[in-house]
Amino acid sequence: MPVWQVIYDELKDQNFEIISVAQDTGGEEAAGPIFDAAKVSYTALIDVNHHISALYNLVNVPSGVWIDEEGRVKRINEGTYAKSYMNGAFGTDEYVPIVRDWVANGDDSEHVWDADKVKSSIVQRTPEAEMAAPTFRLGTYYFSNDNDAKAEQYWTMAQELDPTSWNYLRQDLVYEEGGSAGPAWQQRVQDVENAGGDYYAPLEIKGADSTDN
């Protein structure tokens, strides 16, 4: 997050905004200190209901969407790390340069996707998965009213309705033994990867050697 602030300081005078949205049922208490520590001056929002992920069909964090001056999506559904961490164990150094290129060149940037590519990159939902967002929202309503039993009931239901959502799984694991990056999460990542799936959609960057993120 401090890295995004550096990028923002560099690019903000070029008609560019970052809207950073925490997907956090814990609200200000959970996400606020992280925004504060990074001294962010871009638009910082805390989204207790995971509304933005529901609206843009995003299933993991961090995720990024490019939106142009006319409100058109130009890239979507990518694990948008600002840099690589732990000697490349996760994150990527390849994403920020393409953001820079887009801000400078707009639609002339080779990293801008056409509408068909954007549409095919939006995560598709089954009718059951469409039920997941209002169900998760119901759980969050109960959570904010201190009814943890019903929160758990509906959050679990949301995960069953949309098993592709890492956010619904990991947000719920925060409140369970082991936490959001504990054995339950590791097991799920393993299962998905063993089945040929990805934790993040593979980063597609023209001209880059590696597609790892």
Added chain:
Amino acid sequence: MRTNRKLFLLGSLFVSGLVNAQSATVLYNERVVEIDQTLPDATELWVTPEDLTRVNDFVLKPEGACLDALCIPVLQDRDSDMFVTRQDQGWFNLTGLADKLQQAYATDFSDGVWSFGAMPLERQSFLRGAQAPDFELEDRDGNTVRLSDFRGKKVLLLTWASW
């Protein structure tokens, strides 16, 4: 005698049903709408035309339930599956509208909490046209922020989480 007793029991059930099922809580986007008075029904959510608008901005007009240019026809001079009149009060079937619009919803019947998902008709420009869906969230100071506030700028929308 037996018949009278049955009628009495039915009457009690109806009255207790009225008492228990009158209020409802409706969740839609960031809204939490408390509704004092609903028409008791085991499976559907019937609200007054005023509460319909409080929930989702649809307005009941003579031509139907309307949101901007869209109008879903609703008969109002007689009872239908979308609208009924009881003791001069009109009741609109909110879940019936959701079904017509193929809008997903989840319900906790015991507490009367109804949570509505996005309306597919508002999703078409995103799913078929790659237009970014507008949103409205409060920032940390309580100011309303909309994506459309940034029209004319490139926006990098990032999600993250503390967990």
